[in-house]
Amino acid sequence: MTNNKIMRIDLSSFKSEVYEDPKLFGKYLGGTGVATKLLYDMNIKNIDPLSPESPIILAIGPLNGIYPIATKTIAMFKSPLTGNLGESHAGGRLFMSMYDAGLSAIVIAGKSPYPVFIVIKDEEVEFHRAYSIWGQSALATERILHSRAEGVGKRSIIRIGPAGEHKSLMANVSVDTGRHFGRLGLGAVFGSKNLKAVVISGSKRHKTENFAKFNKIYNKIFWDAVKSPAMKKYHNLGTPQNVLPLNKINSLPTRNFSQGFFENAEALSGENMSENYLAQQIACANCPVGCIHLGVLREPFEDNIHYKSFKIPYDYEPIYAMGTNLSISTPEALLKLLYIVERAGWGVMETGVTLSWATEAFERGIIGVKETDGLVLNFGDFETYEKVLYNMWNMKNEFYGDLNNGSAFCAEKYGGKEFAINFGKNGSPGYITGRDAFLGFLMGVRHSHLDSAGYSLDEKIIKGEMSEDPSAEVDLLIKEEEWRFILNSLTICLFARKIYTEDLVLEALDSVGIHRKSEQLKNLSRRIHALKYKIKIDNGFDLDKLEFPEKLYRVQTGRGKMDKGVVRKMISDYTSKIREIIREAEDE
Amino acid sequence: MRKVMRVVNRAQCTGCYSCMYACSRTYFHIATTKLSAMRVKNYPGVEGAFSIRICTGCAHPDCAAACPTEALTVRKDGGVIFHEEKCIHCYKCVEACTLNAMQWDPIAREPLVCHQCGICAEYCPNGVLALVEVEDDE
Numbered sequence: 001m002t003n004n005k006i007m008r009i010d011l012s013s014f015k016s017e018v019y020e021d022p023k024l025f026g027k028y029l030g031g032t033g034v035a036t037k038l039l040y041d042m043n044i045k046n047i048d049p050l051s052p053e054s055p056i057i058l059a060i061g062p063l064n065g066i067y068p069i070a071t072k073t074i075a076m077f078k079s080p081l082t083g084n085l086g087e088s089h090a091g092g093r094l095f096m097s098m099y100d101a102g103l104s105a106i107v108i109a110g111k112s113p114y115p116v117f118i119v120i121k122d123e124e125v126e127f128h129r130a131y132s133i134w135g136q137s138a139l140a141t142e143r144i145l146h147s148r149a150e151g152v153g154k155r156s157i158i159r160i161g162p163a164g165e166h167k168s169l170m171a172n173v174s175v176d177t178g179r180h181f182g183r184l185g186l187g188a189v190f191g192s193k194n195l196k197a198v199v200i201s202g203s204k205r206h207k208t209e210n211f212a213k214f215n216k217i218y219n220k221i222f223w224d225a226v227k228s229p230a231m232k233k234y235h236n237l238g239t240p241q242n243v244l245p246l247n248k249i250n251s252l253p254t255r256n257f258s259q260g261f262f263e264n265a266e267a268l269s270g271e272n273m274s275e276n277y278l279a280q281q282i283a284c285a286n287c288p289v290g291c292i293h294l295g296v297l298r299e300p301f302e303d304n305i306h307y308k309s310f311k312i313p314y315d316y317e318p319i320y321a322m323g324t325n326l327s328i329s330t331p332e333a334l335l336k337l338l339y340i341v342e343r344a345g346w347g348v349m350e351t352g353v354t355l356s357w358a359t360e361a362f363e364r365g366i367i368g369v370k371e372t373d374g375l376v377l378n379f380g381d382f383e384t385y386e387k388v389l390y391n392m393w394n395m396k397n398e399f400y401g402d403l404n405n406g407s408a409f410c411a412e413k414y415g416g417k418e419f420a421i422n423f424g425k426n427g428s429p430g431y432i433t434g435r436d437a438f439l440g441f442l443m444g445v446r447h448s449h450l451d452s453a454g455y456s457l458d459e460k461i462i463k464g465e466m467s468e469d470p471s472a473e474v475d476l477l478i479k480e481e482e483w484r485f486i487l488n489s490l491t492i493c494l495f496a497r498k499i500y501t502e503d504l505v506l507e508a509l510d511s512v513g514i515h516r517k518s519e520q521l522k523n524l525s526r527r528i529h530a531l532k533y534k535i536k537i538d539n540g541f542d543l544d545k546l547e548f549p550e551k552l553y554r555v556q557t558g559r560g561k562m563d564k565g566v567v568r569k570m571i572s573d574y575t576s577k578i579r580e581i582i583r584e585a586e587d588e
Numbered sequence: 589m590r591k592v593m594r595v596v597n598r599a600q601c602t603g604c605y606s607c608m609y610a611c612s613r614t615y616f617h618i619a620t621t622k623l624s625a626m627r628v629k630n631y632p633g634v635e636g637a638f639s640i641r642i643c644t645g646c647a648h649p650d651c652a653a654a655c656p657t658e659a660l661t662v663r664k665d666g667g668v669i670f671h672e673e674k675c676i677h678c679y680k681c682v683e684a685c686t687l688n689a690m691q692w693d694p695i696a697r698e699p700l701v702c703h704q705c706g707i708c709a710e711y712c713p714n715g716v717l718a719l720v721e722v723e724d725d726e
Contacts, residue, residue: 153622203694205618206620208619222711226713280599283602284604285604286606290713292602311636
């Protein structure tokens with residue numbers, strides 16, 4: 001594949017064009033690198049994230065479709081949730097459909113005058129009226145389009161649910177089965193453009209440059225993935241394998257980050273979910289691991305003589321967000337809540353953090369039954385949470401409309417900022433391991449646990465495998481994040497990061513005709529880091545006003561209580577390093 | 589006795605397509621699912637249901653019976669042999685296969701014929717496919 005084709009779609013005029021940009025891909029490889037540069041050059045500073053001008057960028061990299069577990073697609077946009085860099089990654093079949101269509105990036109801008117869905121077949125684009133599916137759940141939309149929208153190869157169907165249509169700032173975009181562009185509100189951007197769904201397929205096949213070399217590398221990756229015990233774990237228990245180990249070290253967020261120990265962790269553990277609720281595992285295309293876990297919920301209806309069953313994807317983060325952090329104690333209740341979130345099309349992590357903020361705000365009397373329309377919010381009360389979600393879905397009153405906008409928005413309006421557990425306005429991931437996890441969430445470019453995985457440093461320190469050293473911890477976070485910019489430019493699933501070592505990455509790139517040296521990758525990742533931060537700062541991310549939510553200083557993390565003075569020093573150390581990275585890039 | 593392909597554990601399929609990639613890679617040296625002589629079909633929704641359409645090497649193949657030019661002939665150990673020079677690109681073989689296992693290369697306008705080699709099974713991480721021994725007339 002030439003790996004440099006970009007498709008631009010304008011929803012205002014229903015026009016599209018495809019062009020090549022070898023220079024851009026030559027310098028930035030693909031995925032996050034290319035998408036960052038595209039977004040940077042669009043100069044989004046004065047653009048409202050929900051205006052027609054606001055772009056949606058999808059990008060894959062030069063290894064997608066070729067090597068196993070290069071399965072992600074990067075979405076880049078201006079986040080309506082944070083106002084700055086919007087970036088979310090999803091698996092599924094999307095990368096494969098883009099590869100089959102020969103498109104390395106797709107840029108969607110403009111706004112349709114009425115609801116539409118787009119069908120991309122190779123380089124052709126069809127625009128279809130979507131009035132009849134507007135209002136349908138994210139799951140129903142896929143079922144309908146699967147039988148309605150023909151393709152020219154294996155299709156990928158990405159779509160929003162009612163949350164995106166409402167422009168909920170935490171709306172996601174669902175990708176195929178059980179995968180999502182979950183974070184930072186891409187669904188609202190789709191909704192603002194009247195864009196319900198995109199169906200992509202392609203008929204192209206691309207010659208392999210050097211078959212012997214390709215085959216050797218393919219087999220190495222494939223069999224490493226199939227045989228490695230670490231990857232087996234992702235298949236067997238999946239990410240929920242983390243529930244019990246985190247609980248054991250006081251690091252499993254419980255009742256809005258009040259503590260790291262959840263008394264019912266056993267029930268929501270990967271072990272119990274697998275043994276008693278797992279229907280099956282499924283995989284992203286071209287990934288032999290198969291880490292997507294579908295739980296099954298079986299319920300009687302009509303006087304208990306009929307039964308219905310639902311399959312619901314679950315992972316560690318949804319278990320934390322809608323489970324432990326809301327004190328939901330049974331898998332049945334958890335799966336029911338996840339099912340509503342899945343159908344509505346909210347990002348599950350922000351939804352959970354917002355509900356946990358609301359519950360604590362209710363407990364403290366910051367909000368009351370006047371706001372909740374009579375509902376009494378209590379941790380652990382599954383039936384009330386179910387009602388809350390439907391009230392949010394239906395935008396029942398101003399308060400439920402506000403809950404659609406996430407924890408930072410609500411805390412700003414109603415109060416309780418100190419216990420709204422978000423970083424850079426993005427709801428926290430599920431780790432209360434210690435300061436490195438939080439520092440990673442705060443300083444990572446997309447405020448994600450996947451930016452720099454600080455929890456993993458905390459865990460090493462807890463286990464005594466590494467000693468405390470604030471300055472070294474900051475350096476390790478930056479180093480990890482910058483290496484991940486390379487993996488994300490090649491859109492390799494981060495679960496395979498131990499397989500895709502730097503040597504293998506260089507070899508794989510070489511096999512597709514991209515000859516790079518280690519030093520060049522380092523320079524590129526630094527440049528990507530600088531560009532991302534420049535986008536953030538240009539769009540209001542203020543390096544001088546960075547804080548952890550105050551509540552976190554009072555709780556016992558896995559590493560114990562945090563020393564505010566030390567944390568402040570680490571944040572300032574980190575921001576100086578970011579400033580230095582930006583300066584270096586400007587000097588170039 | 590002869591060895592032919594069977595779907596032995598359909599419900600264990602995760603939909604990773606490693607089988608289709610292996611087939612295309614082996615016979616066409618290309619990283620794609622499109623040149624595979626079999627197909628993993630997926631169904632919509634979170635149901636995660638897959639149906640695997642694979643040439644089972646029938647002793648009396650419908651595809652060969654439907655071929656008007658004898659471009660497909662019965663293979664001794666099951667399935668068919670493709671004689672490219674005789675193919676008139678009529679698509680009748682694909683239409684005749686009740687299992688929908690016979691695949692089509694739309695660029696060459698030719699059937700993609702399974703060689704009963706088992707490479708797809710070798711790359712299946714979940715034991716869905718296997719080369720199994722059957723009686724000669726099965």
